[in-house]
Amino acid sequence: MCGIAGFLDFSRTQSADQLESIAAAMIHPLLHRGPDDCGVWNCEASGLALGHRRLSILDLSPDGRQPMTSQGGRYVIVFNGEIYNFQTLRRELEGLGHDFRTASDTEVLLAAFEQWGIESGTQKCAGMFAFAAWDSREHKLHLGRDRVGEKPLYFARLNNLFLFASELKALRQHPRFDSRVDRDAVSMLLRYGYIPGPKSIYSNVQKLQPGTILTVHACDSSDIQQHTYWSLQKIAESGAESTFSGSDHEAAGHLEQLLADIVREQLVADVPVGAFLSGGIDSSTIVSIAQSVSRSPVKTFSIGFEQREFNEADTAKRISQHLGTEHTELYVSARDALNVIPRLPVMYDEPLGDSSQIPTFLVAQLARHSVTVALSGDGGDELFAGYNRYARGQRLWRYWQGMPSPLRRGIGKSILSLPDAMWKRMNCGRDVIEKLGRVLVAGDSRHFCEEMASYCHDSDRFVLDTSGFDNQRDVQFADMMSRMQFLDGVNYLPDDILVKVDRAAMAVSLETRVPLLDHRCVEFVWSLPTTMKLRGATTKWLLRRVLHNHVPSTFFDNQKRGFSVPLSSWLRGPLKEWAEDLLSPSRLANDGIFDVAEITQLWNQHKREERDWQYLLWSVLAFQTWFDEQKSMCAPALPQARAA
Structure with a gap:
């Protein structure tokens, strides 16, 4: 795990020293992402500078230092992340005549680029990553991001300047950075609790979307192209057309073997590795499998709260004892949690309205005392239909479709027009019922999904001078649950959940790995029928079946608490x-x-x-x-x- 930054100055008026000086300034605030080493590189003739901060995970020697040049000299790269199948790729490349000087996955990626090109080389990689690769032959800069968006990458085009970085704080160090706030992005923050890509909080900065490669030609500032090399929508559509036809037993067996292979790959490191264990289904499954494939007890970490309704630490401890992990837990007070708040604006250099960022940071901080890498169970809710709103949305959509439009809208409008005095007398969950009212008056499936996903349907009224920007995409799936899962997979997952985990862990120089979001797992799960995800009232049905091969079902109640604070x-x-x-x-x-x-x-x-x-x-x-x-x-x- 590392931090990267750099720029192309199309005016080409900066000297080599000036280029490197600016690049060094850009990577300085990324120290937390890479405390072990740093490096800069420039191509004065092209106005290019690359910077890198290193957190050493594989090949701890100086040989793994970046920026790194390919053996043939064509490519120079700065890379953030991990290629989990790099050993397999290395063997394949050695068979094709490539020699390697280091034990790092970055050198394997460079060789893959030389052998197969940028896009094909990237497609062969299983991992989490963001990179910038300079092609000295074509005079092109390529930016790439992993398939689901585990690793961040921002870019900005400002007159004769193209900037990129792992975090916004690095972009801000460039002297010509434009820091104007995007008011539409502020409105989206209030609507969803996060800012969906490709927007960022700054008007002139975008997030490179997951599964995308961006190419900039150094000789033509207008020649910027983006290409999607992996699309969740295509994966979902393919899964719907070729649905898994095996039995429940076969599906569970295949999933368990797939996760075992993935977790085994993700346990590889030259530093200590552990895992978060919240006591929920997702993290318990990952820890169970990690313990089954590991040669020594897995180090696990959890935090607890004094308020019972927010606490799963007791369950986590029971699971760790059952599995035999080396468990560490910490009970935090309200004051411990509140002390984190002053750090959030720097930690999350784009505002994030997800308060679970606080316990996420606390468990990362706890883990960092013992390990440098931690496995996480994130992604299980989005993949296996764990959120309650999926089942509710599925039921509501059936009612929505079955009711005559005038009747449906009339009921919805009646709910939304109830006076405050009436709500006080009813003493009921107003937020839930008002959301029902807005869903009933929704004009189509697109607006139905929007109401189900948002905290605030009319956020523009709270923010001055917005343009009314609408980011919702219209997608069609056979069932509403799949549609909601897909939208979460391309919005909520990369721009809230994965941002939250990456920034919290990187603030303490901890690398997190997310086995459930390996693209091989994602592709398999999207091929499953919905009944293997939600069966009756049981969410994550297939994942639970895998888990219960390791941990008895009696350890879990069916109440989803989440990782939240009061x-x-x-x-x-x-x-x-x-x-x-x-x-x-x-x-x-x-x-x-x-x-x-x-x-x-x-x-x-x-x-x-x-x-x-x-x-x-x-x-x-x-x-x-x-x-x-x-x-x-x-x-x-x-x-x-x-x-x-």
């Missing part, structure tokens, strides 16, 4: 003063981003316990803390350009 009460208690300051009308008015009256009303209703606005308020607060950090930064001075 945010609603914290905002009325220990976080109240902090939030009051960030949401003060004078501060909001001075910043000029939010509608002061609308935000003030939200905050007052939450404080008075008239409404529970925890999710929406957390997104607003995440932006406010990030914006404060942004305002405190000053752009570095531009080195004096050399005369052309």
